[in-house]
Amino acid sequence: MSRSPRRSxxxxxPARPRATRERQRQRLIDACISALHVxxxxxxxxxxxxxxxxxxxxxxxxxxxxxxxMLVASLEFLAAEFEERLLVPVAALRDRPVAxxxxxxxxxxxxxxxxxxxxxxxxxxxxxxxxxxxxxxxCGSRDSKFEDLVRELIASxxxxxxxxxxxxxxxALGLIGVLEMLWQGFAFQTESxxxxxxxxxxxxxxxxxxxxxxxxxxxxxxxxTLPASAYTSAALLAxxxxxxxxxxxxxxxxxxxxxxxxxxxxxxxxxxxxLVVRDASGRLRAFRNACPQRPHALLDGRAGRLAGEIGCPxxxxxxxxxxxxxxxxxxxxxxxxxxxxxxxxxFVGPPASGPEVARPPAPVAALGASALTAGPATLTxxxxxxxxxxxxxxxxxxxxxxxxxxxxxxxxxxLTAAARDTPPAAFLGPNxxxxxxxxxxxxxxxxxxxxxxxxxxxFQYPAASAxxxxxxxxxxxxxLERQRLLAEIALAESVQRGLESPGYAAEPVAAAPPALAAxxxxxxxxxxxxxxxxxxxx
Ligand code: FES
Numbered sequence: 001m002s003r004s005p006r007r008s009x010x011x012x013x014p015a016r017p018r019a020t021r022e023r024q025r026q027r028l029i030d031a032c033i034s035a036l037h038v039x040x041x042x043x044x045x046x047x048x049x050x051x052x053x054x055x056x057x058x059x060x061x062x063x064x065x066x067x068x069x070m071l072v073a074s075l076e077f078l079a080a081e082f083e084e085r086l087l088v089p090v091a092a093l094r095d096r097p098v099a100x101x102x103x104x105x106x107x108x109x110x111x112x113x114x115x116x117x118x119x120x121x122x123x124x125x126x127x128x129x130x131x132x133x134x135x136x137x138x139c140g141s142r143d144s145k146f147e148d149l150v151r152e153l154i155a156s157x158x159x160x161x162x163x164x165x166x167x168x169x170x171x172a173l174g175l176i177g178v179l180e181m182l183w184q185g186f187a188f189q190t191e192s193x194x195x196x197x198x199x200x201x202x203x204x205x206x207x208x209x210x211x212x213x214x215x216x217x218x219x220x221x222x223x224x225t226l227p228a229s230a231y232t233s234a235a236l237l238a239x240x241x242x243x244x245x246x247x248x249x250x251x252x253x254x255x256x257x258x259x260x261x262x263x264x265x266x267x268x269x270x271x272x273x274x275l276v277v278r279d280a281s282g283r284l285r286a287f288r289n290a291c292p293q294r295p296h297a298l299l300d301g302r303a304g305r306l307a308g309e310i311g312c313p314x315x316x317x318x319x320x321x322x323x324x325x326x327x328x329x330x331x332x333x334x335x336x337x338x339x340x341x342x343x344x345x346x347f348v349g350p351p352a353s354g355p356e357v358a359r360p361p362a363p364v365a366a367l368g369a370s371a372l373t374a375g376p377a378t379l380t381x382x383x384x385x386x387x388x389x390x391x392x393x394x395x396x397x398x399x400x401x402x403x404x405x406x407x408x409x410x411x412x413x414x415l416t417a418a419a420r421d422t423p424p425a426a427f428l429g430p431n432x433x434x435x436x437x438x439x440x441x442x443x444x445x446x447x448x449x450x451x452x453x454x455x456x457x458x459f460q461y462p463a464a465s466a467x468x469x470x471x472x473x474x475x476x477x478x479x480l481e482r483q484r485l486l487a488e489i490a491l492a493e494s495v496q497r498g499l500e501s502p503g504y505a506a507e508p509v510a511a512a513p514p515a516l517a518a519x520x521x522x523x524x525x526x527x528x529x530x531x532x533x534x535x536x537x538x
Pocket of ligand 1: 292316
């Protein structure tokens, strides 16, 4: 099908917009992939491609010099797609190898990259790669980039798991082999018969067999304790920040606090200062709350309203409510973060351009929280002389009620009963707890200060109280809430002192509740060589 391109090609279509030209070229590549899937490279012809694309042969010749050029362009498209949709997002998670490998398995076996059509076309090109240098180069480059990434992630996982007896190269080859076998299975099926969930489970089962406890293993409820060093280690805190906290969705406030264009909420998150703004079109936007020139907060306080722009008074940089620079402000837009609203609760997540590593915590929806509240929020911050995890563990343990200092259990019970306040709680992992009770909505957010200290931020939204009795109950509940918080902080500090006291050793204890076991399991994964066993003496 090769032809003398310049002379035999028809005159180009007159002044087609670039986007149209790209769309047409892409349509031809899609049709070529479909033709390859049905006929294979040797029997695919320009005529078959244009029939699928429903385009004229003349237009095909405008975009490709020959059938061979069209086949190479199709293979290049598949390779670029593989890079953009798998290699790039997985590499962005390389500092969290478990999440990265899970993402890699999902993408590699997902319908976007591994449809029957695309898989069979890849195999068709591989089959001819020994005879065609261009196919060999493109397929080989794609394979070696993939292998390098898998090797790097497995090596990193071996290093962080402390299981240094494992041969990272051999494990990486094993994973590539498992994925390859699963692809081969896809190539001989139809989309309706492919069981992608089962394929994913098999790939993760392989990884889990090498790295027990990771890759979606059921949370072992038997994990009872973490070593005492987990509550004092600066190195572990750094790992927690990088792997657990940095990209975690954080509560910013209620959507009703952002009623109009220009209204904003600022928040302090483990990843730094952030702000949420409602832009002129009514959309919520989130940015880092830092001037690009000097990293001070662009907006101070918790909430406010802007007159159409975000400005820094120091040197006059100005940004629109969509974060884009205004006037002669140099540089790019403000750094965007993910933002989502769940049942009226606004959360800010990882950088907007980054990979989706998590979703906003759904449990808050079960509380029906925002509908229960009225009036403005109060935000109080308490310093806590305890590792942040001590507070989280108290939240996740069965709560018998912590009596404020000087209160008898009877008095506590009486007040609790009066307030009818047994708040349903939603753990918004890894560092937040929401409670909706008769006093209103309370969201607790613990932020590590250092390995032995934390800040507890408490958002309180009063309940919408209609009757006098409801108002009285809400008052009692809020009073109890504050006392309970202070008591919990005192208990957390006491636990921290106990953990640090010389000679401390844990007694064997009963199995932790599932949520607590899962939390400790997540921490244990970050603590090389220190994965605890039930009743592990610290
Ligand atoms: S520090 Fe913000 S504009 Fe210079």
